[in-house]
Amino acid sequence: MSTILIAGLGNPEAKHANNRHNLGFMVLDALVKAWQLPPFAENRSLGGLLTAKAQEPKAWLLKPMTYMNESGEAIRDVSRFYSIRPDNIWVVHDDLDIPFGTLKIQYDISAGGHNGIRSIIRDLQSQKFWRFRFGISRPHPTDANADGRVDSREWAIAKYDSAEFVLSDFDQMQAAQLPTLIQRTIDALAIALAQSPEKAANQFNGTPAIENTPAAAKGAGM
Numbered sequence: 594m595s596t597i598l599i600a601g602l603g604n605p606e607a608k609h610a611n612n613r614h615n616l617g618f619m620v621l622d623a624l625v626k627a628w629q630l631p632p633f634a635e636n637r638s639l640g641g642l643l644t645a646k647a648q649e650p651k652a653w654l655l656k657p658m659t660y661m662n663e664s665g666e667a668i669r670d671v672s673r674f675y676s677i678r679p680d681n682i683w684v685v686h687d688d689l690d691i692p693f694g695t696l697k698i699q700y701d702i703s704a705g706g707h708n709g710i711r712s713i714i715r716d717l718q719s720q721k722f723w724r725f726r727f728g729i730s731r732p733h734p735t736d737a738n739a740d741g742r743v744d745s746r747e748w749a750i751a752k753y754d755s756a757e758f759v760l761s762d763f764d765q766m767q768a769a770q771l772p773t774l775i776q777r778t779i780d781a782l783a784i785a786l787a788q789s790p791e792k793a794a795n796q797f798n799g800t801p802a803i804e805n806t807p808a809a810a811k812g813a814g815m
Contacts, residue, residue: 594650597786598677599624602686602709604760605658611768613729614759616687618656623775624782625654639674640667650786653677663746664709665716672717682722683785684713687777691728693767694774696781698794699724704754723790727778729759740742785811 601617601624609615625633631644633656642656653675657667672682680700686709690696701721704711714720763771776795784806785793 594759594786595681596675597650598655598668598672598675598682599652599782600657600664600671600682600684602653602661602664602684602706603656604661609760611762612760613687613763614661616727616729618661618774620725620778620782621654621656624779626690627776627779630654633670639670641671643671652786654754658687661709663712665712665714665773668713669716672692672719677721679717679719679723682717683725683782683790684710684722685727686710686761687759688726688727689731689759691726691730693728693730694770695728695799696774696778696797697726697728698781698785698798700790723785725778725781727774729763731755731758733763 598707600620601621602607602621603615603618605611610618621633624630628646629645630644633644633654635641635658636643640657640659642658644654646652646654653671655667656670657664659666668682668684671677686707688697688705688707692704696796700723703720703764704714712740713722762768781793781797
């Protein structure tokens with residue numbers, strides 16, 4: 594199997610660490626621990642934090658430091674430096690248009706409204722790469738918080754200002770579910786690497802691991 598580049602998208606400043614938009618960074622940080630890889634090290638010339646899985650099947654892990662909207666610069670430079678084709682690039686990122694907790698593994702699709710993906714397509718001059726789309730969901734007027742209240746302000750932010758929504762932290766209920774959902778994404782990446790992204794998609798696409806409801810949160814031990 595050819596060497597794979599796994600890129601997780603996010604913004605580098607500490608104030609963004611727990612933002613919804615930094616989901617890709619969260620997954621890669623957890624992946625480094627799960628696979629017992631060396632810590633990320635900054636490579637300024639390539640514009641990101643890098644570490645490697647040296648055993649077969651081999652993979653580079655990248656957290657671009659170019660900020661979300663210019664993620665493509667680092668991914669382009671790293672893929673060129675290590676001679677990795679676009680079809681061997683896997684991008685892990687948040688997605689507003691997918692229900693929270695749902696993972697969609699897809700290949701060769703348009704950016705939609707995701708500026709980070711738009712940047713990657715522009716800089717690679719190709720959309721023929723794999724995307725591990727982690728749903729963060731647009732809240733609806735009837736959505737309840739962990740305490741059962743409807744947060745109409747959060748819904749309005751998501752509807753009219755998606756930038757503010759993705760640059761805000763996960764709510765209490767979602768934050769409690771994140772470790773399980775991130776582990777599910779790691780499991781999908783492991784299957785993709787050991788077998789193929791297609792096999793991972795067949796196993797993990799389509800169904801949320803945890804329903805985004807107060808009742809489900811209570812069942813999960815909240």
